[in-house]
Amino acid sequence: MAEQHFLKYNDAGSWIQDYAMILSMCKEVPWYLDDGTSRVFVIGARGASSLALTVGSEVFEESGRSLVRGTLDYLQGLKMLGVKRTERVLPAGTPLTVVGEV
Template sequence: MIPIIVTISGRVGSETPINCQHSGLRGVIVEETAEQHFLKHNDAGSWIQDSALMLSMCKEVPWYLDDETGRVYVVGARGAVGFALTVGSEVFEESGRSIVRGTLDYLQGLKMLGVKRIEQVLPTGSSLTVVGEVHFLL
């Protein structure tokens, strides 16, 4: 195999795009994270803010760049240096307030604040330039 370095620009497309649940966007790569935010009681008697990752998942469908003269399928983009997704949605859902839940949390030294959900996406139709390798089999 002989690798050749290439630069390709075009619009992101897919035959089977992902419909984002929170933002309503359509994309080819979607990353979702959810973090539980809470206050915890420390040894000094103070409350300090902390968080714990509850969910981290990524979906990707086969996708291509289209420059109106043809399509080039892209593989392995998530591992590329400088690759960043667009934030499609970022919401904070407050924890429900009940007396029983609040009392139990307090006795455990915790105060639940809520869940922060972030949806990042590579939207279809967005312009992108990729620098990569093409391999030819001889």
């Protein structure tokens, strides 16, 4: 997930921090469930409901603005701060309940 963070000028005459989602992408690596007796490969797990993923990494990259771009943004009432990228993961050992067919 990637979010563009910025300051915007409001009607009260002050700058407030806000963000907009610019990218939401899911990638899934092949994985399997193992109960000690056999192994079952899992396909399409990202469609699961109530799957609580933890933050694996979070990086903020500051905007590399040119003078012209910064001026144009400012005239529109914006100050670009940067992009925050967040990766979420399902930690190994997480207990799961699975319903499906073999």
